[in-house]
Every structure is written in C-alpha cells, then in structure tokens.
Amino acid sequence: MGFFSTVFGLFGFGIGIVFGLVCGYFIFIYWQSTEVKEPIIKPLGELDSESIQKLLPEIPLWVKNPDYDRVDWLNRFVGELWPYLNKAICKIIKETTKPMIDEYSAKYKIDSVEFECLTLGNLPPTLHGIKAYDTQESEIILEPVLKWAGNPNILVRVKAYGIQATVQLVDLQVSAIARVTLKPLVPIFPCFSKIVVSLMEKPHVDFGLKLVGGDLMAIPGLYGFVQDIIKDQVANLYLWPKYLEVPILDDSRMAIKKPVGMLKVTIVNCKNLRKADLMGKSDPYVKMSLGEGTLSKKTQKKMSTLNPEWNETHSLLVQDPSSQALELQVYDWEKVSSHDLLGVQMIQLSSLTPDDWQTHTLNLRKNMDDNDPSNQKPRGQITLNTLYTPFKDEEVIPEEEENEAPPEGTPVGGGCLIVFVHEAEDLEGKHHCNPYVKILYKGHEYKTKAIKKNRDPKWTDGRFEIMCPEAPENDRIKIEVWSKGSSMGLHRHEPLGYVDISLADVVSNKRLNQEYQLIDSRNGKVLVELQWLSG
Structure with missing residues (x-):
C-alpha cells in the first residue's frame, strides 16, 4: 500500500502543477484590471524633487541641450502627411517581409503566415529635437531624437501543424536616437547619393502582444525577456559604428565618378x-x-x-x-x-x-x-x-600581400593627383572681394571661376585632375586665393592669401582633407581635399 500511495501522490502532484500553471495563465491574462484612472495633474512648481527627477527623461532634448534644435514645423508636416505615410509604410512592410516569411515558413514547416490587419494607427511619430554636425566632408550629418507612442493594429494569422492562431500587436512605444548621414553630396536631385543610418544607443521598445484575446506580456518574466532580445538584436544590426545603408542614386547617374x-x-x-x-x-x-x-x-x-x-x-x-x-x-x-x-x-x-x-x-x-x-x-x-x-585599389589587396614590400630599386609609378578646392571663410579684400582660386604645380596653373561679393565662397568648379609621371612625394602644391575686380578698375586682381602644401602625406595616405589658415591673411581659411590615385 505504501508503494501505491507514493505513486498516487506523485501523480496528484504532477496534475496539480499542470492545473496550477493553466489557472495562473488565465488569471494573469483575463483578470487584469480594465479600470482607467484619471491622471493627477499638477503645476510643475508644486511637484517635489523626486517627481521632477522622474519627468526629466520625458523632457525634449532641445530643452535640456542647446545643441538640439526644435522642429515643431517638421512634426506638423509629418502629422499632416501621416495618413498617407501610414498606407505607404504598411505596403512596404508587406512587400519586404514576404520573402522572409516564405523562407522561415519553409524552414519551420509553417503552413501560412498572413496579415489579417496592418495599420500603424493615427498617431504619428514625433521628433523631440535634431542636432546637426559641422563637417569638412562632402556630407550632412543629422542626429534626430525619435519618440513614438502609437496605436497600431497588427493582426497576424499563423497556421502550422493543423493549428491556427492569431497574434495581435498593440500599444507600440519606440524611443531612439539615430544618426542620419546624407553622403556624398552631388549636383543631381536629391543632391545626395545614399542615406546611412546608425543608432547611437540601444532603443527603448514597448508593446502589447495578445493571443486569443489575452495579453501574453502579462506572463511574469516574459515582458523583460522579450524586450532584452529586441534591444540586443536591433543593437547588433545598427548600433554605431554599425549602420544601415540605403542607396538613393545609381552610380550610373553620379555626376562625377571616381577614376579607375x-x-x-x-x-x-x-x-x-x-x-x-x-x-x-x-x-x-x-x-x-x-x-x-x-x-x-x-x-x-x-x-x-x-x-x-x-x-x-x-x-x-x-x-x-x-x-x-x-x-x-x-x-x-x-x-x-x-x-x-x-x-x-x-x-x-x-x-x-x-x-x-x-x-x-x-x-x-x-x-x-x-x-x-x-x-x-x-x-x-x-x-x-x-x-x-x-589604378591600384588598396581595399582589394589580399591580406597576405598587404605588407609585402616591392623589390629594392623598383621605380615609383605615376598616377593622378586630384585637387578639390571646396570653400573658403573670412576672406578680406582691401578694395573688393570677388574670390577665385589659382592652383600652381610644376609650372602649370589651374583656376576656378570668381564668385562675386562673397567673403565665404563655395566653389562648384574647384575639381582639378593633374597627371603625374611619378608619385609627387617630394613635391609641393601652392593654393592661392585672389579677388577679381572690374576690368576698368585700378585694382583688377588682389591677393587674399595662399597656402603651400606638401604632397608627401597625400601620397602615403592616399587622401587628405584639411582646412588651412591662409598666409598673408588675418582670418582667412581655405578647405582643400587632395587625393592620390597611383597607377
């Protein structure tokens, strides 16, 4: 009898565990309070220090940080456009996820995965500020702070092994700081060839997930586990210095291709x-x-x-x-x-x-x-x-050949020296300021067009290609900034400053992009980019 009582005791214990788990699931899922309480609203001056400290993360960055600009106009623009953006984004989601769904369906023997409903709701995302960076490269760097407390309704029906289930995603909240780089800048609309996006920190993602009418996220431990997985997966893909690159213009449409x-x-x-x-x-x-x-x-x-x-x-x-x-x-x-x-x-x-x-x-x-x-x-x-x-492309040199030195006495090959004169700042002319640039190299002279009445000019024709029979590692190039007066005036050409640049660093590093203080100028500067393409 002792043996049978032990067996029945263990059997009853097992049934009790299963029954308890099932009851617990339905208690957590269906017995949640649905009562909505009115929030307590107080003036900011009446809040204690602890309450104010809790509110600080919700204050827009343009309030706390002067580097961030307020962009209410852009939020209003997105708000007006959101009904149309909603449909366009949902269409893109369906098109891009279809091949992924087909791949995983075949892999895990899932009969079908379909969107019963897909809408992002009527609440658009908002930008809590944008920071713009100054850079000497041919690019624009923006750092927007995105927050979205949306009311999407996404219903996905999954059928596998004869069982059908419907999962609903609701109450999505996303908070992220991204870095958006538009580069390189080109003279073809929209004036940049690609968009590069990185996340500057792990994003905050919160959502509700319902199955058969109950909230799965109410199960103890599951909410935090799912959040950590989402944060880690997104961070592994796009957390800086990793990035997402979106091409905008084909290479065939680029105005200036890199010589090969x-x-x-x-x-x-x-x-x-x-x-x-x-x-x-x-x-x-x-x-x-x-x-x-x-x-x-x-x-x-x-x-x-x-x-x-x-x-x-x-x-x-x-x-x-x-x-x-x-x-x-x-x-x-x-x-x-x-x-x-x-x-x-x-x-x-x-x-x-x-x-x-x-x-x-x-x-x-x-x-x-x-x-x-x-x-x-x-x-x-x-x-x-x-x-x-x-031209030699250092990026495709095999790793085992990367450090291999050429035989002793091998002559240095020729190539092409590309000079970009981008812009100048704080130019000062005694009689006029219509600046242009003159480049002097080995007896040859190259000029840009003059820009009228501008102390901070930006040249669009400041690209010059100079053929060199050998690497100019011992040479120097002179960049002169001049002002062009009227043909009838006494001071037709007036020097605004110059800079003398050694080409040794350009040959060794292949590229040099630097702002130089002009000699014989009090505050003048010029931004010059040099590239060496070896043959």
Whole structure:
C-alpha cells in the first residue's frame, strides 16, 4: 500500500502543477484590471524633487541641450502627411517581409503566415529635437531624437501543424536616437547619393502582444525577456559604428565618378590626309577624348602637311573601361573660320590589354556610321600607341600581400593627383572681394571661376585632375586665393592669401582633407581635399 500511495501522490502532484500553471495563465491574462484612472495633474512648481527627477527623461532634448534644435514645423508636416505615410509604410512592410516569411515558413514547416490587419494607427511619430554636425566632408550629418507612442493594429494569422492562431500587436512605444548621414553630396536631385543610418544607443521598445484575446506580456518574466532580445538584436544590426545603408542614386547617374585608371595615348603620325585647303595643304592636329562630358586633349598643329609627325604623349582619366571609348578626331586648323574635320576613329577601351603598350594603325572615316557610303572614301591613316593602367585599389589587396614590400630599386609609378578646392571663410579684400582660386604645380596653373561679393565662397568648379609621371612625394602644391575686380578698375586682381602644401602625406595616405589658415591673411581659411590615385 505504501508503494501505491507514493505513486498516487506523485501523480496528484504532477496534475496539480499542470492545473496550477493553466489557472495562473488565465488569471494573469483575463483578470487584469480594465479600470482607467484619471491622471493627477499638477503645476510643475508644486511637484517635489523626486517627481521632477522622474519627468526629466520625458523632457525634449532641445530643452535640456542647446545643441538640439526644435522642429515643431517638421512634426506638423509629418502629422499632416501621416495618413498617407501610414498606407505607404504598411505596403512596404508587406512587400519586404514576404520573402522572409516564405523562407522561415519553409524552414519551420509553417503552413501560412498572413496579415489579417496592418495599420500603424493615427498617431504619428514625433521628433523631440535634431542636432546637426559641422563637417569638412562632402556630407550632412543629422542626429534626430525619435519618440513614438502609437496605436497600431497588427493582426497576424499563423497556421502550422493543423493549428491556427492569431497574434495581435498593440500599444507600440519606440524611443531612439539615430544618426542620419546624407553622403556624398552631388549636383543631381536629391543632391545626395545614399542615406546611412546608425543608432547611437540601444532603443527603448514597448508593446502589447495578445493571443486569443489575452495579453501574453502579462506572463511574469516574459515582458523583460522579450524586450532584452529586441534591444540586443536591433543593437547588433545598427548600433554605431554599425549602420544601415540605403542607396538613393545609381552610380550610373553620379555626376562625377571616381577614376579607375589612366590611359596614355601617343599620337605617332598621320599619313595621306585629305587636302582641305584649295590653295595649299592641310594644317592638321588631333583631338582625343573618352566621350562627351570628359576632358579632351589636343596635339600641336602641324603646318602645311598631309603626313604630319607628332610623337606626342597625352594622358586621360578612365572612369569605366567597359563602356568608354577613345574618340579620335583629326582637324584642319583654320585661323579665321571653323576648323575642318578631316576624319574620325574610335577604340573601345574594353579591347585594350591593361599594363601593355599597344600599337594601332587605323583608317580614318567621315563618321562612325557603318551604313554611310561616304566612309568608303579614303581619308588617310592615323597611327598611335596606347597604354591603359588601372589604378591600384588598396581595399582589394589580399591580406597576405598587404605588407609585402616591392623589390629594392623598383621605380615609383605615376598616377593622378586630384585637387578639390571646396570653400573658403573670412576672406578680406582691401578694395573688393570677388574670390577665385589659382592652383600652381610644376609650372602649370589651374583656376576656378570668381564668385562675386562673397567673403565665404563655395566653389562648384574647384575639381582639378593633374597627371603625374611619378608619385609627387617630394613635391609641393601652392593654393592661392585672389579677388577679381572690374576690368576698368585700378585694382583688377588682389591677393587674399595662399597656402603651400606638401604632397608627401597625400601620397602615403592616399587622401587628405584639411582646412588651412591662409598666409598673408588675418582670418582667412581655405578647405582643400587632395587625393592620390597611383597607377
């Protein structure tokens, strides 16, 4: 009998545990107080220090921190737009979550997961302040403080193993400080190519989760456990320095692409050119470019000859070797009238072998239309040599080769020095202040356009590409700021200051972006960015 009493006792204990858990679940779920009490409202001056301390986290940051700006106008704008944003965001949520749902449904053998209802409610999120950072880079950095106490209604029906359940998400509250970076800035609407978002601290997320009409979050311990999981998962994805990158513009639409290589072209000669002048021979020269919108180069003109010899070498920057082509145009120079076109030709860069000199002898044509019968007429030949050298990309160098030194005595290769003159500040002219920039390097001079009556100019044409036969590690570049007066005035050009920059750091670091104090100027500064692309 003692044995049976022990067995029945254990059996009764097990039933009691199960019964107790079931009863506890329904007690916590269904016996919650639904009575809503009116909050006690008091003037701020009547609150004690402890109550005020509890209210501090709810005070907008623009009240506590002068670095944050108040943006009520933006909140009103979002509020008016929210009914339409609500529908658009819900549509995006459905489209983006569908492939994820399909993947997990197949993995865990779930029959179906469907949204019965998806709405974010009628309460829009609010910004409690925005902080803007000053930066010398081509970017805009904003730090908004987002708070949202919404009333969404999200119903998800899940069916698996013959069982169907409906889960409802309600009373969502989110609080987060994000860093939004718009970069790089480009002259194409919306004037930035991508958005980069990071969270500056773990977000606060609170919500209610109901199953079959009861609140699952009322189960002891489950609420804190779920909150910690959500915070950790979001932090692992987007907590700074990790980020979410949203592309806005395609690379193909970018106004300025980063050069990927350099093309050296040696124009050797032309033979049997067409006679353009009635009373004599032609005065030919060759113009070369890599397509519309790119810089072109010209040879010297050769007077009175149909078989000119040049042996001139010119360099062009390559942005896309798969689609660009070397366009050659041979002209007859005229002193008064427009120059006559003697012939054209084209070489696709995709046909060139990198790091290898190639010789081309091509028949000149009237145009590049294969169906034009006039292209059958002889127009002479052009002979040239080409060398395409891709720039080295340090980011794709294998790890085991990263620290490998070149053999002793290896000559340093050439490349391209790119100079960006972005802006200047606090310029002071004695007679006028219409600033422009003059760049001096190895006897060559480059200029920006003058900006009228501006002590803090920003130049949009301050980008210059300088071809270098070797790395300029021992060279210096001079940046001069001048003011341009009227053509009839006594002081036509007035110096506003200059800076002399060593290029050693640019060659070693590949990039230098710095603000310099102008010499011979009391307060003037200039922001210069230098890039070195090695061949």
